[in-house]
Amino acid sequence: MALDKAKGRDLSRWNFSHTRQVENIKFLIVMIAKILAKGAAADIVGYVMREFHDKEQFTPDTWRVIDSDGILGNDYRRIVDSFDIGASLNKRISKPIGHIAVSFDKADLPRLTDEFMVQLAKEYMERMGIRDTQYLIVRHLETGSPHFHIVYNRVNLHGKAIDESNNFDKSRDATKAIKLKYGLTFSPKKKLYEDAIAEMKPKIQAAMYRCKSWDEFRRRLSPAGITVEFYNDRDTGKPQGIRFSDGEFTFNGSKIDRAFSYKRLDKFFAKNAGIKETQPQQTAPISVTAKVKESPVANIVESIIETGCQALGGLFQVGPGYDPEEEAFIHRMKKKPKKKKGRSL
Template structure:
């Protein structure tokens, strides 16, 4: 069992598609589809179905593309069990799980393909004249489908299983690659070393990147399917943040106060020992400020020393 949330549209278009109004009647004959369930919809013909949906949509006429559309397909191994009644029951439980209650829906089974499947058309305006809650649809759909498969012992698609098994692998590798990363080029190089290829989806009009996919040569996954944080926009924002944050660190590093290192005389066993200790001490103090160091106090002491030096020079001239 696998659910696909398809593009929303008008009832004219979506209902017309599922009831084959715009298909070649010689190929898509009446026996290639049938309505197996509905709620609050007149199903006698295409015009009545559309009119039923549009009546409720009239409660919220400003709602654009009010027709929701979902396709649910099954593995061929489950075909003997998939009666119209069982499919309709699965559709109702799916809608309940998605939270699509108190709204019109139409369930249409298609019979012309090898894989058993049906389509759900639902009204995105409910019977109370309010918008149906569709937030996090994709995530909710995955959970509902998994629950139904487990409940009824439906077959997990081998390809779907492969995708689910590889998601955490992709996520681990991508999470490691983005650490401190400041550009897409750097990101792609890092992932290439981990056996992952980065592919972009471009806008047809502008040619700009708007999406990102990841492939290991076997399967390809959209970034958003792996984790919501791996969309093109969010990754791009992260790299930009890392670049700016890196510059700020560099600027701050150059503004660190100068540290005067003083060494107390001590007895050493050799000249080499004296040089080594002085070198190590100087290097350490260049990068580490002692807990008692006060930049303002140091500046004050330096000013006093300068004044004393001036007075000594004047006294010598006199």
């Protein structure tokens, strides 16, 4: 894990190809590659393919698969099954699916055809050492910032783990080399700050769709590379505010949109759940796995899928928010016991 030694921050999730100082204004070279959290295929493929988003808002014209390799089928379930079968070749890797988002300056949009994005993605993966493995490239179109997502299997076609050592340094060098090769645009820090807000807003809105708890909200944001933290009232110690972070920029919820304040989100989740009040809870990471038969990759992988893999289910389901026995006990304790009438002597 790459760390900023001065501040102890994990830098592996966000990196820039190069920086320079121009008249006291920091400029960053775009393209930008964000190495996001690793996980299960069901989570990450579901995010990039908008499987759990509001279908009325994220219509087919807001995203599209622009390239893939080693994937059988083009629908969500078959793609997840393909990744799970590939991952079964090395069961020692607990989070087998890698996820990288690559974005560009708006000025480069006229050049960024699907074909050119695929070319850039393949060159980036080659420089990162992501080769001989399954991958999926999905372009997102719902924001003004042109970008695509690379989803890849950390288990290669020979059952060996992809070498991800020094990923931050490799990604920095890769983006710098590609930028210089194709003459991509410089972008000022302030603009990136504004673009970060514009990019985070639709992701937060999508995670809110029919969401019923803070735990579910956090799990939905995780594949998007966004974390949630609360800050408490000094007097009461209760949560009074919320911050969102993409690994580089951190914003108060209301800075992104007034609807993202702690109080408004809390009421929104409570309304969806049909309860009076919700509270944030600390939760352990959730992993979703599929039971698949380990087998050689080529024709056997295809035959397993064709005969029908067991689909993963229950994604984003939230466990019960209360203990029924405890609630029944509290209810009984609140009842005032009836006094027994004594017999007269």
